[in-house]
Amino acid sequence: MKSSVVLLSGGLDSTVLLTKLKAEGRRVVAMGVDYGQRHSREMDAARAICARLGVEYRVADLKSLAGFFGGNSLTDHTQAVYEGDYDEEGMKTTVVPARNLILISVATAWAISLKCDSVAYAAHGGDHAIYPDCRPAFAEALDKVVQISDWHKVVLERPFVAMDKAQIVRLGAELGAPLELTWSCYKGGNAHCGKCSTCRERREAFRAAGVPDPTHYEED
Amino acid sequence: MKSSVVLLSGGLDSTVLLTKLKAEGRRVVAMGVDYGQRHSREMDAARAICARLGVEYRVADLKSLAGFFGGNSLTDHTQAVYEGDYDEEGMKTTVVPARNLILISVATAWAISLKCDSVAYAAHGGDHAIYPDCRPAFAEALDKVVQISDWHKVVLERPFVAMDKAQIVRLGAELGAPLELTWSCYKGGNAHCGKCSTCRERREAFRAAGVPDPTHYEED
Numbered sequence: 001m002k003s004s005v006v007l008l009s010g011g012l013d014s015t016v017l018l019t020k021l022k023a024e025g026r027r028v029v030a031m032g033v034d035y036g037q038r039h040s041r042e043m044d045a046a047r048a049i050c051a052r053l054g055v056e057y058r059v060a061d062l063k064s065l066a067g068f069f070g071g072n073s074l075t076d077h078t079q080a081v082y083e084g085d086y087d088e089e090g091m092k093t094t095v096v097p098a099r100n101l102i103l104i105s106v107a108t109a110w111a112i113s114l115k116c117d118s119v120a121y122a123a124h125g126g127d128h129a130i131y132p133d134c135r136p137a138f139a140e141a142l143d144k145v146v147q148i149s150d151w152h153k154v155v156l157e158r159p160f161v162a163m164d165k166a167q168i169v170r171l172g173a174e175l176g177a178p179l180e181l182t183w184s185c186y187k188g189g190n191a192h193c194g195k196c197s198t199c200r201e202r203r204e205a206f207r208a209a210g211v212p213d214p215t216h217y218e219e220d
Numbered sequence: 221m222k223s224s225v226v227l228l229s230g231g232l233d234s235t236v237l238l239t240k241l242k243a244e245g246r247r248v249v250a251m252g253v254d255y256g257q258r259h260s261r262e263m264d265a266a267r268a269i270c271a272r273l274g275v276e277y278r279v280a281d282l283k284s285l286a287g288f289f290g291g292n293s294l295t296d297h298t299q300a301v302y303e304g305d306y307d308e309e310g311m312k313t314t315v316v317p318a319r320n321l322i323l324i325s326v327a328t329a330w331a332i333s334l335k336c337d338s339v340a341y342a343a344h345g346g347d348h349a350i351y352p353d354c355r356p357a358f359a360e361a362l363d364k365v366v367q368i369s370d371w372h373k374v375v376l377e378r379p380f381v382a383m384d385k386a387q388i389v390r391l392g393a394e395l396g397a398p399l400e401l402t403w404s405c406y407k408g409g410n411a412h413c414g415k416c417s418t419c420r421e422r423r424e425a426f427r428a429a430g431v432p433d434p435t436h437y438e439e440d
Contacts, residue, residue, distance in 0.1 A: 031288075061284035068251075068280060068330040097332035098325055098369045105318055105325040110288040112317035132370045141368065145361045149318045150352045 003027035003116040004157070005107045008057065010045035012202060013122035015182045016172035017160060021120060022053055023175055029114065030055050031107050035062045035096060039188020048181045060106045100133035101142065104156065108146050111154045119146065120157040126164045136161065165201065166208035173211045180214035194219035223247035223336040224377070225327045228277065230265035232422060233342035235402045236392035237380060241340060242273055243395055249334065250275050251327050255282040255316060259408020268401045280326045320353035321362065324376065328366050331374045339366065340377040346384045356381065385421065386428035393431045400434035414439035 004021055008014045008030035021028050032046045043059060050057035100121075107119040127134040143156040160168055172179050184202040185192040192199050194217030206213035224241055228234045228250035241248050252266045263279060270277035320341075327339040347354040363376040380388055392399050404422040405412040412419050414437030426433035 058287065060288060064281035064284065065326060065329070067278065068326055068333060096329075098329040101365065101369050102322070102325040102329060105322040106285060106288055109285070109316075109318040109322060113288065132368060135368070138365065138368050141361070141365045145321065145358065145365055148352060148355070148358050148361065149321050 001025065001027050002118075003114070004029075004118045004120045005111045005114070005116050006030050007103060007107055007119070007121040008032055008046045008049070010042035010049065010183050012172065012179065012182050012184060012205065013124055013160060013165065013168050015049050015179065016168050016175070016177045017120060017122040018049070018053060018055060019172065019175050019177035020159070022055065028055055029110075029116075030057045031110060032057065032059045033062055033103050033106070034059050035099070036066045041183045041185070041188050045181055045183035049178050052178045052181065058110070060103070062102065062106075065102075098133060100131075100138070104142060104146065108149055108154055112150045112152055115152055116154060118155045118157045120159060122160050122168070123158040124160040124163050124165060124168060165205040169205045169209035169211050173209070179211075189218060191216045191218045193217070221245065221247050222338075223334070224249075224338045224340045225331040225334070225336050226250050227323060227327055227339070227341040228252055228266045228269070230262035230269065230403050232392065232399065232402050232404060232425065233344055233380060233385065233388050235269050235399065236388050236395070236397045237340060237342040238269070238273060238275060239392065239395050239397035240379070242275065248275055249330075249336075250277045251330060252277065252279045253282055253323050253326070254279050255319070256286045261403045261405070261408050265401055265403035269398050272398045272401060278330070280323075282322065282326075285322075318353060320351075320358070324362060324366065328369055328374055332370045332372055335372055336374060338375045338377045340379060342380050342388070343378040344380040344383050344385060344388060385425040389425045389429040389431050393429070399431075409438060411436045411438045413437070
């Protein structure tokens with residue numbers, strides 16, 4: 001049986017990925033990361049999603065590394081959350097340096113320990129080039145590294161790389177993924193704010209997919 | 221002025237590297253890692269070395285990741301330290317999966333935050349192929365990843381890759397590196413044990429370099 005460590009943020013994309021790989025009969029475990037985010041709503045969501053799917057979930061605690069990351073609006077609680085569209089200036093404030101590199105490194109260590117075949121994550125066609133470590137060239141180069149990190153070979157998989165977010169939502173609906181448990185909002189309120197850039201993107205993905213949006217948005 | 225994050229274990233090789241880059245007039249900072257080693261002697265040594273050289277030293281605390289690493293004799297305090305030569309079976313017990321990948325990922329994040337030009341580490345020609353993530357092919361592949369992890373370009377440097385440990389010790393003696401402050405022993409005693417594989421390697425490097433060994437070995 002194929003086995004994978006799946007990076008699970010608690011958002012739409014990674015939740016659909018976890019659902020899909022489990023539905024294919026893989027042995028899967030899910031990994032999250034705590035790098036000192038403003039709020040724990042995503043991790044709470046990930047925990048609930050894993051409980052629903054019957055998947056082991058572990059959080060890599062990287063809070064102690066905050067001093068190496070410098071300031072940005074995801075980890076620096078003194079900065080305002082950007083509410084505009086995903087334009088360059090707004091997005092740059094949400095970049096944690098080398099975030100995916102660190103995350104995938106730890107997932108690779110776990111995959112080696114468990115003798116898993118792969119680390120899988122939900123990079124998709126709509127990922128914004130403003131994150132240097134979301135670019136396909138980055139992922140392809142990192143795959144080569146992951147494969148030779150140990151005598152036990154692990155590959156880096158991005159099964160959604162040719163899909164956009166609407167296609168992922170549609171797949172999730174078809175597979176019965178627990179979309180209603182996912183969390184996207186950058187803010188940590190009781191409900192999705194509906195105004196920040198990720199809320200806008202979430203709402204648009206459901207609309208474009210033609211899937212009823214189960215999300216309660218505060219601004220509605 | 222060129223600037224670098226230098227991986228500093230507190231052992232001979234990385235201490236000579238830090239001394240060399242500082243002597244060349246670079247701006248340098250040093251990074252260590254606490255991944256739950258049996259003892260803190262190496263970190264104590266690194267701290268003393270940085271104080272002597274006037275270099276900032278930071279430790280990446282990765283103890284919280286122990287659950288992702290599985291058991292090995294460096295982090296699992298219930299296992300006996302291997303005292304034989306550096307043969308395959310003995311060395312395998314000292315492998316932390318994807319250790320260099322994780323370490324260099326965090327160093328890369330720090331280098332990006334500081335806008336440094338490079339991450340430098342003391343991989344050398346004598347590094348044993350039993351560590352998959354010490355192989356040149358691994359380092360070359362990882363260099364490609366590091367370079368594109370951010371819009372600010374950082375390169376991965378291994379200035380000692382064509383040298384052996386005896387040549388490094390000789391260079392250290394020429395540069396006045398604080399070799400007497402370095403720590404190699406896997407055990408955490410008051411002095412180097414003189415018997416474990418790293419102690420044997422250390423002693424042999426001084427002998428082959430023709431440099432007086434400042435180390436007090438317990439077994440003498």
